Amino acid sequence: MSIHSQPTVRDPTPFEINARSSDHLDVPLFPNRFNNARLDHSRDPYASTITKNSSTLPAIMNRTGFATPHNTSSRNFSFSKRTLIEQKDVFPPVSPSRAPDIQRTETAWKHPVFTEKEMEKIGVSHRETLTFSDKIALNAIRFLRWGMDTATGYKHPEEVSAGATSSKKFEMTESKWLVRFIFLESVAGVPGMVGGMLRHLHSLRRMKRDNGWIETLIEESFNERMHLLTFLKLHTPGIFMRTMILGAQGVFFNGFFICYLLSPRTCHRFVGYLEEEAVRTYTRALSDLDAGKLPLWNSGRIQAPEIAIGYWNMPEGKRGMRELLMYIRADEAKHREVNHTLGNLDQNGDPNPFASVFKDDTKPHPSKGLEGSKGEGWKREEAL
Incomplete structure (x- = not known):
């Protein structure tokens, strides 16, 4: 043997x-x-x-x-x-042994219906700074943008001087866009949760209603998280990226928490400018896609994940990467409008116009949809 x-x-x-x-x-x-x-x-x-x-x-x-x-x-x-x-399920289903009688878990917030015509009208816009706090918010966003561009190695071909040949390392590929999207959405989901949490605690302390601000802010944070979960079905981040997101979230959460305690108005203006950058990012990605620079997305081989189809109610035949980016850009444009508007209101006394029912429906007013949306936000006298 x-x-x-x-x-x-x-x-x-x-x-x-x-x-x-x-x-x-x-x-x-x-x-x-x-x-x-x-x-x-x-x-x-x-x-x-x-x-x-x-x-x-x-x-x-x-x-x-x-x-x-x-x-x-x-x-x-x-x-x-x-x-x-789609070879790896980032969100494995719950084992039937844990909940044998549950078919699926529905979301608490149903997404409003966006039409293709409304989404096509979305464009880049910028609200000019009018006060000192506006300038602080804009400069903070410029610093954050510089940090994110440095971390992700982002440099759009538009920044290359005229007549020069763009370097291969500065060409945005599908993978590079997804890295940028994931990093952006992991940060963008923080402000709404921080603002909603602090307003919730403020309402408890004062024993008064918040007039609809909490729901809108938490829903905004939830929406940004859905963007992140969608992109995670298309790209799996590695240990280095996860570490950077962990560090960025820890610093950003605590910094935004302190700033919101000091000046909620400045924080909402900050988020408005942040969403301006988000709209600009997705607009550039769509421009690259339409120009044929992203062949994998143009080929139709990659379709919107099931989580996105269910959340946005994407119609049959309109479930490609272009349509997915259109929906997400529309969400960012809505957040841009909401936060610029909230930054124009009295932070303690005014109701949230995006969660209000108006007496006269014939007049334009803020809503959850895209109809009549304003990229620079509604002035206080218009919103109320």
Whole structure:
């Protein structure tokens, strides 16, 4: 009898199982900051075909079974896992054993219906600074924008001087846009929650109503989180990106908390300017998509995730990446309008016009929809 131990047999990875059961396996590779794939441009630049007999299979598989690009790049931001389209469920369903009688959990806030015509009208706008607090808010946003651009390595081709050839490292790809979206939405979901929480506590202390501000602010924070969850179905952030988001959230939450205690008006103006930048970001992404610079999104291979289809009630045939970005940009435009308007009101006495019922419906007034929206916000005499 041999005294030698038997070799350890490991379970095959999901990719190995698929490779054995089919002749070809299409693995789209999303280039990221640390793993920027240099693929053969004679084929789809975002996909690589692996045959079951290919000798390159071990070279592009890591131990987890996920596709790994061949080469690396000096462009560094995220140790993101490159995954198949929808290959990994970021939000695994609740086990039936935990809640056998529950089919699904509905959201508490139903999203208003946006028409395609209304969303197409959304554009970039800017509210001029009128007071000293406005200037403080705008300069704070410029600093935040600089920090986020530096962290994500963002530089739009429009910033390249006329006649110069844009550098490859400054070209925004699908993966780079998703990195920027995720970082932006992880920050944008903080102000509404902080403002709503502080107003809730203020209402409890004073034993008075808040006149509708709390609901709108918490719903805004919820909406931003839905943007983040949607993008997480398309891109899986790695440990470096998660660490940066953790640090940014910790600093931003505490800083915004203190600032809201000192001057809620300045904070709402700050968020209004933040949403102006968000609208500008999504408008540029849509421009790149329409110009054919994002072939993976133009190809129609990537559709809006189910979480987005259900939340925005996206109609059949209008569920591509362009439509998804249109819905999200419309949300950001609404937040821009809401916060600029709230910044014009009396912070302690005025009701929230976006949660109010008006006596005369024939006059234009703030609402949850996009009809009659104003990018620079409503003046106090108009809103009330």
